[in-house]
Amino acid sequence: MADTLSNDDGLPLTSLYINGTYRPASTSATFPVTNSYTGRIVGHSASASSSDCVEAVEAAQGAFPAWESAPLAFRRDVLLRTAAILEGEEWKEKAMRALKEETSSTEGWALMNVLSGPGSLRNVAGMVNELKGDTFPSVNQGGTVFVHRRGQGVVFSIIPWNGPVTLTARGVAIPLICGNTVVCRPSEYSPRIIGLMVDAFHQAGLPPGVLNFVPMSRDESPTLIQQIIAHPLVRKITFTGSDRVGRIIAAEAGRHLKPCLLELGGKAPAVILEDANIEDAARSLIFGGLLNSGQICMSTERIIVLRPALSALLTSLKTHISHLKLGSPFEPSNHLSALFTEASAENVVRLLRDARDKGAELIVGDATREGAMVRPHLVVGVRPGMELWERESFGPILAIAVVDTVDEAVELANDSEYSLVSSLWTTNVHKAFEVGSRIRAGSVNINGTTMNSEAGEGQAGLGGSSGYGKFNVENFTDRRSLILHAEHESYPFMGLS
Known part of the structure; x- marks a missing residue:
């Protein structure tokens, strides 16, 4: 389980989750999590090392071929089972406690997060219906083009603290339903609640390596995030958070010509x-x-x-x-x-x-x-x-x-x-x-609140400090073409017919 008891003070300890296994950091490093209202430590988290991050990326890459080729119904059903787990009283009780302790969430905000989680996952599961291709005649005489959507590979997803249930459902589940594998870095302010989301995916039967969870301390994060972005097996980066940090991440991704999906704030x-x-x-x-x-x-x-x-x-x-x-x-x-x-x-x-x-x-x-x-x-x-x-x-x-x-x-x-x-x-x-x-x-x-995001539209602004891209099928799949040429095609400019 992601949430166990530490040996020193009896507070919850959040573990790493790599290749289907819960474990401490390779260096045994941890960091404390503090409640901002009381100022008291409410838990501890394993703090990933450089080698842990490399192992997480490699595990995600190792799981990618099988996950990408898994039947759509299988991927869908994993998310539906995860949604059912989030509706269980035991999970909800743990999540409510974690939200209040880690992020000082009030009863109302914690309930909104917990109660919206299952619906968010079911909406994502329904995206399998969008994973369709296209067929049309080729520009080459007698040929046919078959376009299909395929996963992009390993996605590095950085999840914020302020809406951890719904934003984990979005930042992790959408890449997963599209056939990608994920390395998830949670906010250092909310590792336990995001770890509980990871645990629900695990209980639902997500195959080992498809989702990997690497919490890290605030001091270590800049170096380790830079390392993960630079890893050649990472194909895409998503980040939800401040525009100040988003600019740093975008610049680092740009150095390696890797696409980012950024949601950076609003006014x-x-x-x-x-x-x-x-x-x-x-x-x-x-x-x-x-x-x-x-x-x-x-x-x-x-x-x-x-x-x-x-x-x-x-x-x-x-x-x-x-x-x-x-x-x-x-x-x-x-x-x-x-x-x-x-x-x-x-x-x-x-x-x-x-x-x-x-x-x-x-x-x-x-x-x-x-x-x-x-x-x-x-x-x-x-x-x-x-x-x-x-x-x-x-x-x-x-x-x-x-x-x-x-x-x-x-x-x-x-x-x-x-x-x-x-x-x-x-x-x-x-x-x-x-x-x-x-x-x-x-x-x-x-005549409605700004606090509204329509399911299926993907939450995003129009660029600038609000970020770039949308959390949808279009942004987490590649359109690839299979072009079937006619038999005995001629090449007249080379005298071949």
């Missing part, structure tokens, strides 16, 4: 037109902006409101914020808990103070923190030129810009290098489509 705008249903919009903004303390790539980070709607919107937002409960992730009634590190909390406070110093007004909140805890903030007058407008905050902030025209609202919505998701609020369906089509984002949710 999602919510545009509130003057005819919007203000109460519905406010409820959506509270959910989209403050769920998991704003630590989600689809969080509502910028609220752009037409001036006539401002007063009613502020009144509703303040009312809803006043009802939120903050505190320990182990208290089920709390809506918000600590951010994932004190450093993240300090960055959020810094952004708030910078905005205040440049003219924004703090309607709710005082730009302070208690350890890793930051209370919800409602800020009015945020504008381009403020760092809070430019950079993803990853914190519990509702930042409002006030405009006088729809054109100005669209211009501000598009004034970002992030283009992941957005939302638009209006009761006029014609205006919704006219204005929505002008907002540059991967998706525009009309």
Whole structure:
């Protein structure tokens, strides 16, 4: 099992998983995992060495030919059995505990992760229906072209901490259903919960070597990630996380001419037109902006409101914020808990103070923190030129810009290098489509939260700091052609007929 007891303090110890076997690091190295709310160590993880990483890549390559050629129904059924395991009470209980202990997830956010996991895996299992080829006549007289989709090889997938169940289902299961094998590096902040996902794949009968799991300490990660990317057997890299780290990974992959799929963040705008249903919009903004303390790539980070709607919107937002409960992730009634590190909390406070110093007004909140805890903030007058407008905050902030025209609202919505998701609020369906089509984002949710990802579409923006590519069949398979030539083909320019 991925989750065992250590001999020293009785806390959970997460193991490596290589070639179908759970094991410690070859150097016996481990690293601690700390709960950001209590500041206490809640577990330990094996920390992979260089030789462990090489072994994981080689195991994945060794398993690739058989996995790629396995019947589609076999690959599908492994994922369906994994989904069933995630629905078991024993797995859910372990996962809920791990989410709260490792990432300070509240009861609500932990439940959303755990309950969405089985559905995410079943959606991925259904992608077998997209693994189809094509047939058409060749440009060569009498020939026929057969195009089929094949796996690409070993995929190196780096999984974040903030939505570990659904993002593991995406970053691991989609490459797997497409016939690839995977080396998975979990966030050092959440190795146990991602290890529990790996364990579910193992219990479901995933063949040895198809999925390999190499947690590593924060200090060792830069060198080891560089080594894995450089390994000649690794064909593709996926990363979900900050654009700062994404740029480093993309540059390293570029050195070896290896493709990357990057999802790097968001600065999602919510545009509130003057005819919007203000109460519905406010409820959506509270959910989209403050769920998991704003630590989600689809969080509502910028609220752009037409001036006539401002007063009613502020009144509703303040009312809803006043009802939120903050505190320990182990208290089920709390809506918000600590951010994932004190450093993240300090960055959020810094952004708030910078905005205040440049003219924004703090309607709710005082730009302070208690350890890793930051209370919800409602800020009015945020504008381009403020760092809070430019950079993803990853914190519990509702930042409002006030405009006088729809054109100005669209211009501000598009004034970002992030283009992941957005939302638009209006009761006029014609205006919704006219204005929505002008907002540059991967998706525009009309009268709905930015916290939405349609199954099968693949979550991704339009490039830049939101990343590149989509988690779908197109991005994890190669289209290869078999060209059947006619018998006795002639080569006239060489005098051959």
